[in-house]
Amino acid sequence: MSSDPYGDRGNRDRSIANPDGMGEIDGTRPAGTARPGAGGAFLEGHAMTGGYGRGADILHDCTIAVERGEIAVIVGPNGAGKSTAMKAVFGMLDIRQGAVLLDGEDITALSPQARVRKGMGFVPQTNNIFTSMTVEENLEMGAFIRRDDFRQTMEQVYDLFPILKEKRRQPAGELSGGQRQQVAVGRALMTKPKVLMLDEPTAGVSPIVMDELFDRIIEVARTGIPILMVEQNARQALEIADRGYVLVQGRNAYTDTGAALLANPEVRRSFLGG
Amino acid sequence: MDFLNAFVALSNFVLIPAIAYGSQLALGALGVTLIYGILRFSNFAHGDTMAFGTMVAILFTWWFQSMGISLGPLPTALLAIPFGIAGAAALLLLTDRVVYRFYRAQKAKPVILVIVSMGVMFIYNGLTRVVLGPDDQRFADGERFLIGALDFRRMTGLEEGLAIKSTQAITLVTAIIVVALLFWFLTYTRTGKSMRAYSDNEDLALLSGINPERVVMVTWLIVAALATIAGVLYGLDKSYKPFTYFQLLLPVFASAIVGGLGSPLGAIAGGFIIAFSEVGIVYAWKRVVAHMVPEAWEPEGLLQLLSTDYKFAVSFVILVIVLLFRPTGLFRGKAV
Numbered sequence: 001m002s003s004d005p006y007g008d009r010g011n012r013d014r015s016i017a018n019p020d021g022m023g024e025i026d027g028t029r030p031a032g033t034a035r036p037g038a039g040g041a042f043l044e045g046h047a048m049t050g051g052y053g054r055g056a057d058i059l060h061d062c063t064i065a066v067e068r069g070e071i072a073v074i075v076g077p078n079g080a081g082k083s084t085a086m087k088a089v090f091g092m093l094d095i096r097q098g099a100v101l102l103d104g105e106d107i108t109a110l111s112p113q114a115r116v117r118k119g120m121g122f123v124p125q126t127n128n129i130f131t132s133m134t135v136e137e138n139l140e141m142g143a144f145i146r147r148d149d150f151r152q153t154m155e156q157v158y159d160l161f162p163i164l165k166e167k168r169r170q171p172a173g174e175l176s177g178g179q180r181q182q183v184a185v186g187r188a189l190m191t192k193p194k195v196l197m198l199d200e201p202t203a204g205v206s207p208i209v210m211d212e213l214f215d216r217i218i219e220v221a222r223t224g225i226p227i228l229m230v231e232q233n234a235r236q237a238l239e240i241a242d243r244g245y246v247l248v249q250g251r252n253a254y255t256d257t258g259a260a261l262l263a264n265p266e267v268r269r270s271f272l273g274g
Numbered sequence: 275m276d277f278l279n280a281f282v283a284l285s286n287f288v289l290i291p292a293i294a295y296g297s298q299l300a301l302g303a304l305g306v307t308l309i310y311g312i313l314r315f316s317n318f319a320h321g322d323t324m325a326f327g328t329m330v331a332i333l334f335t336w337w338f339q340s341m342g343i344s345l346g347p348l349p350t351a352l353l354a355i356p357f358g359i360a361g362a363a364a365l366l367l368l369t370d371r372v373v374y375r376f377y378r379a380q381k382a383k384p385v386i387l388v389i390v391s392m393g394v395m396f397i398y399n400g401l402t403r404v405v406l407g408p409d410d411q412r413f414a415d416g417e418r419f420l421i422g423a424l425d426f427r428r429m430t431g432l433e434e435g436l437a438i439k440s441t442q443a444i445t446l447v448t449a450i451i452v453v454a455l456l457f458w459f460l461t462y463t464r465t466g467k468s469m470r471a472y473s474d475n476e477d478l479a480l481l482s483g484i485n486p487e488r489v490v491m492v493t494w495l496i497v498a499a500l501a502t503i504a505g506v507l508y509g510l511d512k513s514y515k516p517f518t519y520f521q522l523l524l525p526v527f528a529s530a531i532v533g534g535l536g537s538p539l540g541a542i543a544g545g546f547i548i549a550f551s552e553v554g555i556v557y558a559w560k561r562v563v564a565h566m567v568p569e570a571w572e573p574e575g576l577l578q579l580l581s582t583d584y585k586f587a588v589s590f591v592i593l594v595i596v597l598l599f600r601p602t603g604l605f606r607g608k609a610v
Contacts, residue, residue, distance in 0.1 A: 006382040015531060015597060016316040017384035023476030027486030028379040090481075116483040124481065130474040133467075141471045144464070145483035187482065 021127075025092050025112055032109025034118065040101040041065035042226055043120070043195045048088050050095035057096070058084045059250045066195065066228040066243065071221050073241035073258065075234035075271060081250035082230040083125060086199050089228070090122050091115050103194065117145055121193030125200045125230075128184035131173030135164050138172050138183050142190030150190060157186040160216060178209035182216070189220065196220065198229035214240060235272050238262050246271060280565035282434040286423070287561070292553040293546075294442040294511055297449035300545030301504035302522065303529035304456065304538055305497045311473045311536040312493045313374070315387035320501060321523035322398035325516045326365055327502030328509050329406045331358025332413045339415065347417035349441070355506055363498035365401075369394055370494055378490070395520075402516045411514045414441065434565075441510040452503055453542060456496070460538065465492055473536075521586065525552065528589035532596050534603025543604055552588045555579045 011017050040046060044065035051058040058081045066072035074082045088095050091112045099108045102118055110118065130138050139157060143150040158165035161182040167175060172183050181201055188196055201217065202210040210233065218240055221227050231237035238244050241258030246267060254267055261267050302324060309317040317323075334354035344350050373394060377387055420443050423435030460466040472479040472489040480486055505519060512518075529548045533540025559577035580587065596603065 006377075006380045006386060008383055011383040011385045013385065015535065015601065016388045018310050018314040018536065019384055020314075021473060021475045022314060022381070022384075023480065023486075024381065025477050025480050026379055026381065027476070027480055028375055113480050113483055113485055116481060122481050124477065127475055128478060130471050130478060132474045133470060137467060137471075141467065141479070141482045141484070144468060144471075187478075191483065 027113070029111055031111035031114045034110055034114075035106045037099065037101045037104060037106030040104075042068045042103060043089070043228065044101045045085065045089040046099045046101060048085070048095045048098035048100070050088060050093060050097070051084070052093050057250070059088055059095070061098070062088075062247065062250055062252055063098075063255075064089065064228065064245050066226045068226055069221070069224055070242040071217070071227045071229070071240055071258075072243040072245065073237040074228070074230045074245045074247060075237060076245075076247035076253070077271065079249075080247040082247055083199050084250070085247065086122075086197055086228070086230055090120065090197060116191065119191070119194030121188035121191055121196045123184045123188045123196070123198045123201060125203055129172045129180050129187065132171060134169050135172050135175070135183055136168040138187050139164075139190050142187035145191060153190055153192060157189055160189075160219060161186055178205045178213065181205060181209075181213060185216070185220070189225075193225060195226045195228065198227065200230050200232055202231065202233060210236070235262070238272075276433075276565045279432055279434045280562050282426075282432055282436050283562045283565065286434065286436045288550075288553050288557050290436075290438060290442055292549045294439075294445045294507075295553065296546035296549030297445050298504050298508045298511065298545075299522075299525055299529045299549050300542040301449055301452060301500050301507070302526035303533065303541035303545050304453070305500040305504070306526055306530040307533075307536055307538055307541040308493060308497055308500070310530070312469055313387070313490065315384040315391060316527070316535075317497075318388065318391045318523065319369075319395040319398055320497075320526060321520045322395050322402065322516075323362060323366065323497070323501040324505035324508070324522065325402045325519035326398050327358045327362030327498060328505035328514055328519070329358075329402050329516075330361030331355055331502060331506045332406070332411055332509070332514060334358065335413045345416065347440070348444070349414050349416040349510055351413055351415075351506055351510055352444070355503060358502040358506060359499045362502045363495050365398070366494040366498050367491065370490065399516070399520060406516070408516055411509075413514065414510045416440065434561075439511065441507070445507045445511055448503060448507060452500070456500075457538065459496075469493060524586055524593075525549075525589040528593040528596075531593060532603055534605040537603065537605040540603050540605030547604075548589050548592060551592055552585050555588050556582045556585045 011019060046063055048059050048062050049057055062085055064072065064074060064085055074085060076082050087093050089100055091110055099106055102120065107115060107118060130141060139154055143153065163179055164182055164186055167179065172180065175183065185201065202213050205213065214236060217227060238258040238261050244256060244258045244261040245252060246254040246261065254261060254264065302320065306317060306320050309315065331351055331354040334357040335351045338350050338353060345353055373390060374387065377390060417440050420438040420440045421436060423437040426436040460470060468479065468484045469489050469492065471482065471484060472486060476486060525548050529544035530541050532547055533544030557578065560573055563577055564572050
């Protein structure tokens, strides 16, 4: 007997079951309410401890934060809990201790969909576009919560990523890796978020495309949207970061400005390859 | 040789009945395909959802008839359809709340939901029989024929008669309207697009602020409408018996899979393919062939490939062939 009664057993027959596009986030979870919170940064995951479901804790007393107009970067070795920390900030997993603060409010109890409405934008690492929908429909879905006219925002996204305007009638699933990432970031920008969270935006793209994506991200940050991102390419990411977090095994190992972390000999030796 | 009479006979016994039956199957298959695409499982309770919705519509039809409300030449049941839809929607939403939602919260794999839907099927099955009993029910009224066979013969002077039942005409017209509305809804409206987005990628839909529970609710509402309309049209055209609706599950699923599960266009094409195959294979072709060949060649047998009792075997064989040779269906649905 499998220990998980809801597991994958017998799920291969596509003539009766359709696991494509299934999510991991529990959409049925009742949403709590936001409470006024004390101080902290603009967006701050404060002393978070927690993990997935009933599993073991992955994060231990972990704090990440981003201030207005800044880029904050989370780096660290594989399995350090970087993506988990992002997901915890976005409410995709329950944290047992700690709090998440946004703009002076305690949003720890909010569901992810409620956080979107509070002005948080999130770009997941994988499956971050609607492959069967056109580029334009992807952007429209990004603006789903907006009832006002979002054409101007769409124009801004097209200005930022001109290639998307050319391909706006194409299914997003037909685009190249770099173009898909642009669609993913564009979709998140359509809500006019107050803060943008990117989970490894340059995963799986060529070095040239990666440089271009970093340039675009800086451009987005210059428009005043604070950015919190996880990056594998630690050196390049820290170069553009105002604030850097080095996570090891779910704990804060080093926290400093990007430049200071790059200059720190211990960080260089352990995480940046000398 | 008389091709005109052959064609009239063919229309009368094959084309027109198959078009009507195909429209009913297409509406049923659209419901199945929507659940498969958005809720991600094959809903075995769909046949009984049709039976339940139709039952509610029948009860309202009888009530209207007893009060003397009628639509003149049109069947009173058309007036009762909205109430049938409301009944089916209430039942589906209640089921979702107390059954399916639990499994959604566990992130249960779709195959579990398939088995769950089978349990739901038995409950619906019993529910309909408790309320209305297992017997045949008649609820059709209004004008029976658009064109009667005798009138047609008198009008054209042909040997063969052509009858078009008003229910067949109503079926086709209603199906076209419903399908057009559904496609418009899914392609252009905000809610329709959010349903496609959810079908494509649940998590990302949620991250875009789309409320997944609302998408699920709207899907059940549309499914209730499709199932009830398909059920009432089938009941008007043929007859209403809960067990027949349970049996309809096979041709409905065959239609959805032949067209490609998850593809609305495929569901419609599949519905007509199954209907034409079924009607064509169980029809005794002697009469049509007799008109086409010289008298001396006239066949002695009935030229019937299968007895009508075996009509479900047709859907089953087509289903098996498609799953063996083109499991994604004609329109490249999601099944592999």
